[in-house]
Amino acid sequence: MRQAGRYLPEYNKTRARAGSFMALCKNPELACEVTLQPIERYRFDAAILFSDILTIPDAMGLQLDFVEGHGPKFNKKITNEDDLVNTIQTDPYEKLAYVGSAVNLIRKNLDTNIPLIGFAGSPWTLACYILGGGGSRDDFIQVRKWLYNRPELLELLLRKLTKNIINYLTMQIEKGADAIMLFDSWGGLLSHHNFPIYSLQYLREIVSALKKQNPSIPTIVFVKGGGLWLKSIASIGCSGIGIDWTVDLKEAKQIGKGKCAIQGNLDPAVLLGDEKYIRKEVRKLLDGLTVDEQKNGYIFNLGHGISQYTPPKNVEVLVDAIREY
């Protein structure tokens, strides 16, 4: 849940050297450097690739830009069937080779005891950004219109994305990723009826394809706002489920029992608080579990990306509180 890493001064320095966020993503040496920074500082149990979920649509020809203070923006927009059909069927080994090189370099430079997590956005979440032309301030309402307007076009896009994501993640695994995480950051915008149709079935397809090709690589699926759907998420064959802070960890553990590990749950806002509250929240969260549940199949993590306003020392306090517990 590194969310780029803007809370770390060393990240901001490297980013400044790169010139722009996308230049940083596309430079394997610098991407490796920022991937390792939090590991060096905090000795986390795992590293996650520094990259962005929007590398795929960028490689599909939509030309991604990050506008300061406005977030992601695509210079090319998809507004009709023609745009969609003509969208390039990217071969990730070519246009996304920079990510493969970064994974390769990181794996070489990372302590062999520390697993490297590769990742991608979910098809639905990428579709939100693609059809929205970038980020949104109103819960992608204009994108959600496609659900009730041109569902067949939306499905076409989702199928294309699914294929690209499978290829992209396969490449990451080949280059050295030890586990894969899928981020469905906007899954929670879908209705109870539509989540299985427009997001979960594609997540299932990706998880199955990866599992078939690489049975030993764990897959973690995180659906922000998906707490109501944990049972169905647990049924798609993933090794782990990421949960946000609205979920009752105890219940999630029961749903995952014997099937999926559970990861996450801490409100990222805790890290903006005082030390005593950070320690208190860690205890509250872990005290809710039995010793068996604490020890087996639970991965401590935030319930969403770390805030850029997080004081770096608070992450130290968090790690210390968890290890002490």
Add this chain to the structure above:
Amino acid sequence: MRQAGRYLPEYNKTRARAGSFMALCKNPELACEVTLQPIERYRFDAAILFSDILTIPDAMGLQLDFVEGHGPKFNKKITNEDDLVNTIQTDPYEKLAYVGSAVNLIRKNLDTNIPLIGFAGSPWTLACYILGGGGSRDDFIQVRKWLYNRPELLELLLRKLTKNIINYLTMQIEKGADAIMLFDSWGGLLSHHNFPIYSLQYLREIVSALKKQNPSIPTIVFVKGGGLWLKSIASIGCSGIGIDWTVDLKEAKQIGKGKCAIQGNLDPAVLLGDEKYIRKEVRKLLDGLTVDEQKNGYIFNLGHGISQYTPPKNVEVLVDAIREY
């Protein structure tokens, strides 16, 4: 779920005459006019007061403004204990008398068969805006910091707000409101552990106070993103629960059975779609219920505010589809 009413041309005309959104809120004649507009156009089964959840903090002295394209903004900010302690303990009969006059006028002009719903924001939701100085683009992360930093100050604010909300809603009932709706628009930002502490207990206090004073007035509680907590919401004594579109209506009905009516559930984005999909979604939603569940204790409604981009004719289609069904 009228969300002001920007999708209606007649609303926009009246708003233009008023000069600003707040001038419209503070003018009982114009507030009455816009409250009645959707009733005249669509013959809805109930009317909801035109107002804003931020009238209370405005009356508390924070000076609310709506900046075009940027949403609500308070000119006075609460940043420390002094600000908080010195915040005016509003008497709603005075500073919010304009809302009372509007309710009174609407009740006189509204068909006697059509109930008028009064409303207020929840203490937690108002606290988000107050401590955030207005709206937020990052899920009120700087406000959520107070949860883990100065919880005692946050609680002080929540208690003040609870008192004001009770007085405010009591006034609305005295002036003619036939039912009350509480909007906890940001309840879903709280963690599983914190929702009961920082939102639900105050909602319970408000519902209890209103019920004690006016046992015949129904209260509806809507927590956006609160689908995981329906059981605890159903336990606070409210007459109805509003649900967003991520919730399984069938499950909500089972949780509410014998206790609370269920209201809502349709994704507001449906209304941006084509007629055939609007009709299809209505059928899908209602087909999931037994005839008994359809007829008893279910109020058809959107799962959140109507989008400003909604074509007015689509609302006609929706009402027609529901009545036809």
